[in-house]
Amino acid sequence: MKRAFPILAVITAALLVYAFYEAIWVAPMERTMGDVQRIFYYHVPSAWTAFLLFTVNLVASVIYLIWRNAKADALAVVSAEVGVVFCTVVLVTGPIWARPVWGIWWTWDVRLTTTLVLWLIYVSYLVLRRFSDSSQTPKLAAVLAIFGALDVPLVYFSIWFFRTQHPQPVIGGGGSIDPRMFHVLLINWLAFSCFAFLVCWSRYRLEWLHREVEEAQAIESLHGDVLPAPQVSIPLSNASKPAGS
Amino acid sequence: MSSLRSITLATLTKDIRLEWRSKDALNAMLFFSLLVVVIFSFSFDPNAEESRQIAGGLIWVAFLFAAVVALNQTWARELRNQVLDAYRVSPAPPTALFLAKALGNFILVSLLEGLMGPLFIIFYNLRALGPAWQLIPVALLGTWALVVNGTFFAAMSLRTRSREIMLPLLLFPISIPAVQSMVEATRIILAGDGSARFWIVLLLTYDVVFTTACLALFETVLQAE
Secondary structure (H helix, E strand, C coil): CCCHHHHHHHHHHHHHHHHHHHHHHHCCCECCCEHHHHHHHHHHHHHHHHHHHHHHHHHHHHHHHHHCCHHHHHHHHHHHHHHHHHHHHHHHHHHHHHHHHHCCCCCCCHHHHHHHHHHHHHHHHHHHHHHCCCCCHHHHHHHHHHHHHHHHHHHHHHHHHHHHHCCCCCCCCCCCCCHHHHHHHHHHHHHHHHHHHHHHHHHHHHHHHHHHHHHHHHHHHHHHHHCHHHHHHHHHHHHHHHHHC | CHHHHHHHHHHHHHHHHHHHHHCHHHHHHHHHHHHHHHHHHHHHCCCHHHHHHHHHHHHHHHHHHHHHHHHHHHHHHHHHHHHHHHHHHCCCCHHHHHHHHHHHHHHHHHHHHHHHHHHHHHHCCCCCCCCHHHHHHHHHHHHHHHHHHHHHHHHHHCCCCCHHHHHHHHHHHHHHHHHHHHHHHHHHHHHCCCCCHHHHHHHHHHHHHHHHHHHHHHHHHHHCC
């Protein structure tokens, strides 16, 4: 396992470099948008990775609530944190692309708004984890993850109805895509997934070590509280021994 | 079933009696939402047509903020003298406790809306162009949507540091679809453009989904210590 990590790191780095090369030089230029369209190779893979990680978070939360498995909880923390990072990448690259193509930074479109609300929900999830430091935090966080998952479809329907009533610029996602572009997109997604997996792995180890340290400290402080009592009695018994002997 | 009802009723009447004697939460909410109304009217100064368009947003944002005042107090009372611990060890079903608290908040926030609604109408010179009776289901469903999750998240934030600030941070992101439905339904009814049915159905769905989730998961949250 220890050797697998650097090997995977090297593979990921190579994949990211290759994906970058493909996205910038190999992929054909989009006819109307030009080079700006290339942000697509970062935007879409980040979105897929973020949604994947949020799904992992939900599954891990449900598993935690059912079996109270500490590993599932650690996985939930990790996937939420890394998912928020990737979701932030999506929300930042989106407007950079939208400004030259749509002429506006932001629109309250279905996908944009749903992603933003998803991001808000998971930030509140992380805030809850930060602000609550009891041993029950995992339970509360898992409950919040389930509430968030229930909320997302409702957000989607509300915005969908709202925006079909009021025509807005539409993302040109439904149309056909050049197979070479799709190929580059898949390579980028693979690279991003490997990268996300690597970060999650490293963060998971950190989380686990953190918990072990906390546990050790808790045990130590427990002993620290218990020890003084015998320490007081030992000198007394020692002192009484020579007198007795 | 009868024990569920009797325990719910007992807790509810106790809470209402306590609130009636002190009127702390109600007074704070009333004054707070009055301040919001006045500050909004200074910042926008709308004419009649504009105010129809924005009043839905103003009203519900004011009520949402005011409701947080009441929701924060829901469980704080039970922490004194370890009342909540007593609930935990008692054989009473946790859902009864949750229902009582949620209904108590519902009554409190509805009372606030009943008192503040006329004031809004006066200050913004509102007159509904659509079917005004539809505002009643919107208000009832919307209030329940805010209150059911609010009560639940207030119980969750009990275990956190600085819990007063934690409640809105948890509640607002989850409440986005509910708030949007309330605001849109109110705007459509006031401005009389189209039917608000979709938003009322969405609110109803939201209520059903989250009431079920709250009842199913409340025991986990209550037992978390």
